[in-house]
Amino acid sequence: MKTKITAKSVVIFVLAVLWLLIAFVPFWFMLLTGFKQSLELMTRPVWALPENPIITNFSNVLANRFFRFLTNSTIVVSVSIFLVVLISSMAAYVFARIRFRLNQPLFALIIAGLIVPIHVTLIPIYLLTTRAGIYDTLSALIGPYVAFSLPISIFILTQFMRQIPYELEDAARIDGCGPMGSFFRIILPLSRSGLVTIAIFNAVSLWNEFVFAFVLTSSPSTRTLPLAIWDFQGQYSADIPQIMAVLILSALPLIIAYVIFQEQLVKGIMAGAIKG
Amino acid sequence: MTTAARDNTQARITTRPRPLINEYALTAALFLLPTFAFLFIFVLWPIVDSFRLSLYKWNGVDPNLTFLGVDNWTRLAKDSVFWRALRNNFIIVFLSIIIQLPVGLALAVLLDTGGRMFRFFKVIYFLPLLLSTVAIGILFKYIYDPYFGIINATLEAVGLQSLTQAWLSNPRIALFSVIAVICWQYIPFYMVLFLASLTGIPQELREAAYIDGATENTYFWRVVLPLLRGSIITAATLSLIGSLKYFDLIWVMTEGGPVNATELMATYMYKKAFNSFEMGYGATIASALFIVVLVTALTVYFPLQRREEDIAG
Numbered sequence: 001m002k003t004k005i006t007a008k009s010v011v012i013f014v015l016a017v018l019w020l021l022i023a024f025v026p027f028w029f030m031l032l033t034g035f036k037q038s039l040e041l042m043t044r045p046v047w048a049l050p051e052n053p054i055i056t057n058f059s060n061v062l063a064n065r066f067f068r069f070l071t072n073s074t075i076v077v078s079v080s081i082f083l084v085v086l087i088s089s090m091a092a093y094v095f096a097r098i099r100f101r102l103n104q105p106l107f108a109l110i111i112a113g114l115i116v117p118i119h120v121t122l123i124p125i126y127l128l129t130t131r132a133g134i135y136d137t138l139s140a141l142i143g144p145y146v147a148f149s150l151p152i153s154i155f156i157l158t159q160f161m162r163q164i165p166y167e168l169e170d171a172a173r174i175d176g177c178g179p180m181g182s183f184f185r186i187i188l189p190l191s192r193s194g195l196v197t198i199a200i201f202n203a204v205s206l207w208n209e210f211v212f213a214f215v216l217t218s219s220p221s222t223r224t225l226p227l228a229i230w231d232f233q234g235q236y237s238a239d240i241p242q243i244m245a246v247l248i249l250s251a252l253p254l255i256i257a258y259v260i261f262q263e264q265l266v267k268g269i270m271a272g273a274i275k276g
Numbered sequence: 277m278t279t280a281a282r283d284n285t286q287a288r289i290t291t292r293p294r295p296l297i298n299e300y301a302l303t304a305a306l307f308l309l310p311t312f313a314f315l316f317i318f319v320l321w322p323i324v325d326s327f328r329l330s331l332y333k334w335n336g337v338d339p340n341l342t343f344l345g346v347d348n349w350t351r352l353a354k355d356s357v358f359w360r361a362l363r364n365n366f367i368i369v370f371l372s373i374i375i376q377l378p379v380g381l382a383l384a385v386l387l388d389t390g391g392r393m394f395r396f397f398k399v400i401y402f403l404p405l406l407l408s409t410v411a412i413g414i415l416f417k418y419i420y421d422p423y424f425g426i427i428n429a430t431l432e433a434v435g436l437q438s439l440t441q442a443w444l445s446n447p448r449i450a451l452f453s454v455i456a457v458i459c460w461q462y463i464p465f466y467m468v469l470f471l472a473s474l475t476g477i478p479q480e481l482r483e484a485a486y487i488d489g490a491t492e493n494t495y496f497w498r499v500v501l502p503l504l505r506g507s508i509i510t511a512a513t514l515s516l517i518g519s520l521k522y523f524d525l526i527w528v529m530t531e532g533g534p535v536n537a538t539e540l541m542a543t544y545m546y547k548k549a550f551n552s553f554e555m556g557y558g559a560t561i562a563s564a565l566f567i568v569v570l571v572t573a574l575t576v577y578f579p580l581q582r583r584e585e586d587i588a589g
Contacts, residue, residue, distance in 0.1 A: 270469065
């Protein structure tokens with residue numbers, strides 16, 4: 001294909017660059033400011049490069065229990081994802097593969113869960129958590145995280161499992177393989193890419209979850225990353241470079257993941273775009 | 277296979293002697309149990325409990341709840357802050373859909389026509405989706421800062437001092453400042469969604485349209501747009517339901533202020549239940565939010581979905 005410079009391609013290019021600026025400038029501001037000294041914003045223009053780039057902002061954050069928050073987030077997200085993948089693949093297997101009268105109505109009921117705003121459940125879940133004596137522990141988060149991840153995960157996996165050829169299961173059945181065996185030996189291994197997709201999708205959304213963590217935990221030792229950012233912000237509200245350093249560090253894990261697994265991550269994040 | 281033959285196999289399968297307990301029914305029950313346990317405890321029961329609590333006056337600690345009947349609901353009906361919050365929610369829904377979808381589509385078309393050349397652009401465009409909403413909220417709080425933020429600084433640098441603003445503390449524009457951030461956050465999502473459908477359109481269709489004398493414009497409006505119908509409906513639905521559930525960003529940026537200018541149903545509910553300890557009234561707002569989402573879903577979403585099926589079928 002020959003490249004012609006036409007008026008149209010110039011306009012397209014200009015628009016593309018314009019959005020590039022809109023998308024990137026906030027990141028640039030964050031990076032630039034994170035390396036400044038705390039008073040530099042008042043004495044020099046906001047757009048100026050850091051006078052003497054410093055890393056103390058970052059080391060302060062790292063020394064201030066950052067790894068505790070990172071570990072908390074990692075634990076909560078891993079346990080939740082493990083449960084979501086296990087439970088939703090079991091349910092999806094039933095909906096995709098076993099015929100029974102209530103199949104459609106039950107599936108519809110679960111899909112209806114997609115529209116439930118978490119805020120409706122917030123007060124009762126908060127009360128339940130305090131009564132169960134797990135308020136302000138990491139386990140308080142796992143129940144609601146799993147529950148609210150299930151409808152979309154089941155939906156995606158059911159679609160996925162419906163496409164696996166039935167002949168495979170028929171063949172297994174002739175060889176004496178029951179429903180359990182065919183789930184673990186045939187359907188589950190063949191659904192690997194679907195499982196990866198829902199794992200990524202839920203990992204990203206739970207990694208960034210705010211409301212439940214805000215309401216169900218209170219002490220620094222149980223804070224997850226999004227809450228820690230919020231706390232840091234309260235603590236350093238006047239020290240903008242310090243806050244930018246927090247933001248950069250907290251965004252880093254996902255950005256690194258994006259650099260390494262770009263296609264997979266994009267696919268996982270976009271898995272939320274379903275026709276429910 | 278002839279119909280008779282198929283009936284025959286069918287008959288053979290169904291008349292096979294059945295075991296005492298159907299293994300498949302057992303598996304179905306066992307495999308669905310954890311899902312329904314989680315959904316019952318953390319979704320279904322809390323919804324019912326919210327409605328129950330909405331009939332009481334309660335500070336959340338006192339062992340005795342005072343039964344009020346429908347008093348909380350009549351209070352809600354007269355509560356101007358609630359109506360303001362509801363209105364704000366719908367302003368966000370409306371502006372989100374009319375800004376995010378067209379811009380997302382335009383960017384998708386841009387990337388689609390640019391082809392490989394724009395791969396780098398696509399990588400950068402996607403970045404906002406990697407930040408948590410809390411991080412975005414805090415970042416933009418400082419971007420909007422009247423003294424140290426980049427918006428006012430840039431406006432001053434190009435001689436537009438008259439446009440500088442206290443973006444988040446001016447009640448007349450705070451809501452729009454927040455909506456701009458919502459758009460920044462979600463436009464890339466719709467862009468990727470539309471881009472996926474655009475790349476799925478076979479090249480032959482374009483050639484066929486051009487042979488039939490279509491211009492680039494008519495090709496877009498008469499061929500591409502109708503083919504994107506499904507994705508547009510998906511995007512609009514996601515945007516609609518998502519906007520009604522909004523909380524994090526607003527909470528981080530303004531906490532619903534200044535003077536309720538950016539109040540949403542969810543932020544108002546949170547304040548009542550957890551800041552002023554009016555659990556009963558908070559539950560009333562939460563229940564109202566549920567009703568609003570349900571009614572919206574039933575009136576907008578399902579009819580659209582049905583029409584879609586009619587067209588497909």
